[in-house]
Amino acid sequence: MTHLPDTVTKPTTSNHTLIWYGLGLIALLAAPFLFYPVFLVKLLCFALFACAFNLLLGSCGLLSFGHAAFFGAAGYVAGHAAKEWGLPFELAILCGTASAAVLGFLFGYVSVRRSGLQFAMITLALAQLIYFLAWQLPFTHAEDGLSAIPRGKVLGLFDLDNIMVLYYTTAAIFLFGFIAMHRMTNSTFGQLLRAIRDNEPRAISLGYEVNRYKLMAFVLSATFAGLAGSTKAIALKIAALTDVHWATSGSVILMTLLGGLGTLLGPVVGAGVVQAIEDHLSSLPADFAVFGLFRLPPITAIIGAIFIICILLFRRGIVGEIQHWLDRRSGK
Amino acid sequence: MSAPSDEPILRLENVSKSFFGFYAVRDFSLDVRRGSIHALIGPNGAGKTTIFNLVTKTLPPTSGRISFKGIDITKRSPSEVARLGMVRSFQISAVFASLTALENVRVALQRFRSDGFAFWKSADVLHDLDERALALLHDVGIESYAHVRASELPYGRRRALEIATTLALEPELLMLDEPTAGMGHEDVDRIAALIKNVARERTVLMVEHNLSIVADLSDRITVLARGERLAEGSYDVVSKDPAVIEAYVGSEHE
Numbered sequence: 001m002t003h004l005p006d007t008v009t010k011p012t013t014s015n016h017t018l019i020w021y022g023l024g025l026i027a028l029l030a031a032p033f034l035f036y037p038v039f040l041v042k043l044l045c046f047a048l049f050a051c052a053f054n055l056l057l058g059s060c061g062l063l064s065f066g067h068a069a070f071f072g073a074a075g076y077v078a079g080h081a082a083k084e085w086g087l088p089f090e091l092a093i094l095c096g097t098a099s100a101a102v103l104g105f106l107f108g109y110v111s112v113r114r115s116g117l118q119f120a121m122i123t124l125a126l127a128q129l130i131y132f133l134a135w136q137l138p139f140t141h142a143e144d145g146l147s148a149i150p151r152g153k154v155l156g157l158f159d160l161d162n163i164m165v166l167y168y169t170t171a172a173i174f175l176f177g178f179i180a181m182h183r184m185t186n187s188t189f190g191q192l193l194r195a196i197r198d199n200e201p202r203a204i205s206l207g208y209e210v211n212r213y214k215l216m217a218f219v220l221s222a223t224f225a226g227l228a229g230s231t232k233a234i235a236l237k238i239a240a241l242t243d244v245h246w247a248t249s250g251s252v253i254l255m256t257l258l259g260g261l262g263t264l265l266g267p268v269v270g271a272g273v274v275q276a277i278e279d280h281l282s283s284l285p286a287d288f289a290v291f292g293l294f295r296l297p298p299i300t301a302i303i304g305a306i307f308i309i310c311i312l313l314f315r316r317g318i319v320g321e322i323q324h325w326l327d328r329r330s331g332k
Numbered sequence: 333m334s335a336p337s338d339e340p341i342l343r344l345e346n347v348s349k350s351f352f353g354f355y356a357v358r359d360f361s362l363d364v365r366r367g368s369i370h371a372l373i374g375p376n377g378a379g380k381t382t383i384f385n386l387v388t389k390t391l392p393p394t395s396g397r398i399s400f401k402g403i404d405i406t407k408r409s410p411s412e413v414a415r416l417g418m419v420r421s422f423q424i425s426a427v428f429a430s431l432t433a434l435e436n437v438r439v440a441l442q443r444f445r446s447d448g449f450a451f452w453k454s455a456d457v458l459h460d461l462d463e464r465a466l467a468l469l470h471d472v473g474i475e476s477y478a479h480v481r482a483s484e485l486p487y488g489r490r491r492a493l494e495i496a497t498t499l500a501l502e503p504e505l506l507m508l509d510e511p512t513a514g515m516g517h518e519d520v521d522r523i524a525a526l527i528k529n530v531a532r533e534r535t536v537l538m539v540e541h542n543l544s545i546v547a548d549l550s551d552r553i554t555v556l557a558r559g560e561r562l563a564e565g566s567y568d569v570v571s572k573d574p575a576v577i578e579a580y581v582g583s584e585h586e
């Protein structure tokens with residue numbers, strides 16, 4: 001057992017957080033000069049999506065297996081609003097995000113009473129329902145999806161077809177979402193969520209209606225997933241079935257765990273790694289044989305392998321391990 | 333709903349609880365007088381914790397009726413009952429492990445605020461609660477651990493933290509399940525003194541194995557064995573009851 005000093009010891013507030021913030025901001029501003037901007041736009045959308053997922057799993061301990069539903073459905077709605085209703089960029093994004101919030105409320109209302117595997121299964125089942133609807137409803141155009149969605153202009157002034165305008169607009173949306181979610185985890189509400197995650201029966205015995213708090217967290221997480229999905233649909237001009245597919249839900253879990261669950265930058269780093277791998281491997285053949293036995297798309301196989309290695313070697317995820325290492329060095 | 337002061341604050345009428353046909357509590361009735369310290373004692377497995385779970389609505393009773401301050405709470409939810417003014421501690425210490433001792437107490441104090449859902453409001457405003465929280469930590473003797481994470485506290489201190497958190501809600505009825513279990517001598521004395529002190533303004537129902545504490549603190553004792561009431565009365569009456577002596581000696585030989 002560790003020996004504790006019998007004095008009032010304040011936790012050392014981590015200066016790392018500030019350094020991380022600064023580095024992150026510089027990276028965000030400089031990135032389009034170093035990498036292909038469209039790749040970065042996609043990355044930022046998935047990073048925001050992963051942060052939204054992390055908001056629920058990290059602060060509430062709820063593992064949703066259906067987050068693609070919010071991401072994808074919001075994309076369809078935003079795309080439809082921009083293309084068919086001719087709404088401007090901002091309103092289209094708002095429509096998509098709001099639809100994810102409503103969907104989040106419905107999903108959450110049904111699922112937050114459950115926990116663990118049951119919760120994961122219910123969210124998966126509901127997301128499959130959305131996938132089915134995306135197949136069947138006329139406005140989603142089944143396998144074709146929505147394509148050639150017009151991007152429009154930011155504030156009616158800056159043409160989003162200019163790649164740099166597109167990048168910095170996406171970066172601004174990402175930054176807004178990131179900071180907003182960070183504030184939420186450090187809000188009066190976030191504090192109660194942590195308590196509920198740590199010990200739900202105890203929170204109940206103190207008089208808290210824990211399911212209402214979880215529902216609120218679920219809706220917020222779905223809303224930001226929707227913001228990510230809406231932005232992605234308009235920025236990349238497409239909304240397709242893959243966005244609502246369960247594999248996308250799996251992918252966001254992977255990004256979060258790979259980067260570091262419950263860490264600030266983990267989901268962003270995880271999204272970057274997964275996107276970079278997918279981008280590099282997209283030139284490989286469509287599938288290949290494993291030991292001559294069964295065939296797998298290489299992206300799935302390689303990402304799966306990386307995931308297994310990472311989980312075995314760094315259980316805290318990439319950012320989690322780095323933070324742990326820094327804390328240990330500064331601690332002793 | 334004001335109740336006359338001689339009406340019991342808590343009343344159990346013919347309460348039973350069966351787990352798959354096994355009766356952990358059978359036809360149990362109990363009146364807890366307002367302002368008293370009432371102890372529930374009995375050998376391990378007698379059903380004490382189950383009674384706590386029934387009273388705090390953590391478990392639904394199989395049959396019977398439970399009322400608190402004259403209000404029928406048989407069908408209420410656990411958090412509702414807590415908000416009515418009945419707060420419990422757990423036999424296996426229940427703290428918020430990743431929060432500091434100070435933050436643990438603040439979670440309870442936050443219930444008096446209206447910003448529990450304010451996801452846009454910085455948690456910094458909770459520092460308003462620090463003074464009260466530190467005073468509560470001081471009362472249970474762990475003020476010096478205020479900024480230590482609950483998961484890193486030694487067991488006895490964690491129990492003390494749990495009691496501080498419970499007291500933060502100023503419950504009318506305080507339910508303590510083995511508050512001194514696993515504590516060192518010094519801590520036991522401090523907690524005993526604390527219970528005596530807080531009971532001046534409220535009612536305490538406690539399960540306790542340390543009989544010297546029970547003898548010292550309790551106004552009334554109910555002895556439980558195999559889910560049923562064996563005896564009830566003051567310590568002097570109960571300790572001389574042959575059935576009680578037999579139950580205790582019997583259980584020690586098992």
Ligand SMILES: Nc1ncnc2c1ncn2[C@@H]1O[C@H](COP(=O)(O)OP(=O)(O)O)[C@@H](O)[C@H]1O
Pocket residue numbers: 351356374375376377378379380381382383
């Ligand atoms: N949730 C449960 N399911 C099945 N049996 C239980 C449950 N809770 C308690 N019991 C049983 O009920 C009896 C009383 O347990 P408990 O109330 O914990 O006793 P005590 O607190 O007096 O030691 C024990 O035999 C225990 O095994």
Ligand SMILES: [Mg+2]
Pocket residue numbers: 380381382423
């Ligand atoms: Mg017990």
